Amino acid sequence: MATNSTTIEALEEYKPHAEDGGATERLALLRDLAETTDLLASPFGAEVNNHVHTRYSFSPYSPAAVAYHARRAGLRVVGSVDHESIGAAGEMKRAAAVVGMGATVGCEIRVSFAGTAFEDRRLNNPDTVGNAYMVLHGVPEPSISALARRLVPINAARETRNRRQVAKLNAIIRDSLGEIDYDRDVRPLSWAAQGGSVTERHILYALAQRVYDVLQKRVVHGRGRRTEETGQFLEDVLGISTGGAVRTRIGDEDNPHRLYDLLGVFKAEFVPRFFIQPDGTECPPVTEITAFGRELGAIPAYAYLGDVGESPTGDKKAQHFEDAYLDELFAALPALGYRAITYMPPRNTLEQLQRVQALAAEHGLMEISGVDINSSRQSFHCPEVLQEEFRHLTESTWALVGHEVATSVDITAGLFLHNDRGVPGDLQERIRRFAATGKQSAPSGEGA
Numbered sequence: 001m002a003t004n005s006t007t008i009e010a011l012e013e014y015k016p017h018a019e020d021g022g023a024t025e026r027l028a029l030l031r032d033l034a035e036t037t038d039l040l041a042s043p044f045g046a047e048v049n050n051h052v053h054t055r056y057s058f059s060p061y062s063p064a065a066v067a068y069h070a071r072r073a074g075l076r077v078v079g080s081v082d083h084e085s086i087g088a089a090g091e092m093k094r095a096a097a098v099v100g101m102g103a104t105v106g107c108e109i110r111v112s113f114a115g116t117a118f119e120d121r122r123l124n125n126p127d128t129v130g131n132a133y134m135v136l137h138g139v140p141e142p143s144i145s146a147l148a149r150r151l152v153p154i155n156a157a158r159e160t161r162n163r164r165q166v167a168k169l170n171a172i173i174r175d176s177l178g179e180i181d182y183d184r185d186v187r188p189l190s191w192a193a194q195g196g197s198v199t200e201r202h203i204l205y206a207l208a209q210r211v212y213d214v215l216q217k218r219v220v221h222g223r224g225r226r227t228e229e230t231g232q233f234l235e236d237v238l239g240i241s242t243g244g245a246v247r248t249r250i251g252d253e254d255n256p257h258r259l260y261d262l263l264g265v266f267k268a269e270f271v272p273r274f275f276i277q278p279d280g281t282e283c284p285p286v287t288e289i290t291a292f293g294r295e296l297g298a299i300p301a302y303a304y305l306g307d308v309g310e311s312p313t314g315d316k317k318a319q320h321f322e323d324a325y326l327d328e329l330f331a332a333l334p335a336l337g338y339r340a341i342t343y344m345p346p347r348n349t350l351e352q353l354q355r356v357q358a359l360a361a362e363h364g365l366m367e368i369s370g371v372d373i374n375s376s377r378q379s380f381h382c383p384e385v386l387q388e389e390f391r392h393l394t395e396s397t398w399a400l401v402g403h404e405v406a407t408s409v410d411i412t413a414g415l416f417l418h419n420d421r422g423v424p425g426d427l428q429e430r431i432r433r434f435a436a437t438g439k440q441s442a443p444s445g446e447g448a
Helices: 004-010 023-036 063-072 089-098 141-177 182-189 200-220 230-238 244-250 258-269 286-296 323-332 350-362 392-409 424-441
Strands: 048-052 077-083 102-112 131-137 299-303 340-343 366-369
Touching: 004 023, 023 063, 023 089, 048 063, 048 102, 048 366, 048 392, 063 077, 063 089, 077 089, 077 392, 089 102, 089 141, 102 141, 102 286, 102 392, 102 424, 131 286, 131 340, 141 182, 141 200, 141 230, 141 286, 141 392, 182 200, 200 230, 200 258, 230 244, 244 258, 286 299, 299 366, 323 350, 340 350, 350 366, 366 392, 392 424
Parallel strands: 048 077, 077 102, 299 340, 340 366
Antiparallel strands: 102 131, 131 299
């Protein structure tokens, strides 16, 4: 049997010649770890996270590895949410069952607000005006294939734009870093062949790899001082200034997260130089996707970002988003087809989120929260959800689990009346009822 460290590394491997991309083998490895290590003896805490990205969009983690690390962290529920992909769903559910956890699955999609009062507003997407991220939470198992089919043209349009973006990037870096080849350097970083997506983060990861490759060659040829000069190199070659802890991290050869740290620098400071706006195929109309999500039995959720001061993940610059018109936005969300609001406590101030909570209650929107893990530097822990102001979000996550249990049997039997808003006054009671169903379904036998 492989050593534990080798086995854990194998949880990340993609097998292009396997029918399921290696999911069967990864799940077998996870079972082996569950049986031969103290993994299942790790104590449960009270935390949950329903918004972990996997390698089906951008992340260091396969769904099986997500379950492993979440179980090690003591989470009771874990959920996958990938950009324009639902490819992780089956493996995520099975992997969570192996380690005795509850699971929920979803998909993050970018939509257009053209034709609404917000078409000229910067919503929750740092790179565009009039487009927004949203999440289809609680996707029932029978609806997964239909959602996967709907995502095919979206990702095809994104592929075309990605190639144009790489060409634009090459015009900037050609003289100093050489060209990046999309098919050789970018697409292989993804799991697109098995229904995953290719995002700007893949392009930036390839760029980060190229920077370190060039720096290493300078060392070999006696023209550099190892990677301590990374920060200066970025300033000289790309005009990007770094300082403090970030400059230290990206220049530290022993930093295991340095590729992700450099990617974060690029995402915050460099993307606008090669970014191309997506078209209407890649970002469909908001009401089309919310209606489609409800027909699937999923819960369409607006992803609140809020004005950003200092970004805790280091990949967003200070910028204004929805806070200046939040009352107007929340009043419009139900009519646009949203049934929930999703937010991330580590990203915002308590004052921002108390305002979000009050508006969600006023407009009958379910509150959902998870932290979008997409870097090896990020912890699977989110202690903020244990604060008194956010404890109800744990119940909401269990309610998503219960919602998927119910809608997998009867697509009309979900948290919200089928294709309807439901009655705001009984929303909290329904959340409690579905949370109880979710806890009863937990593989460990108890989810309290």
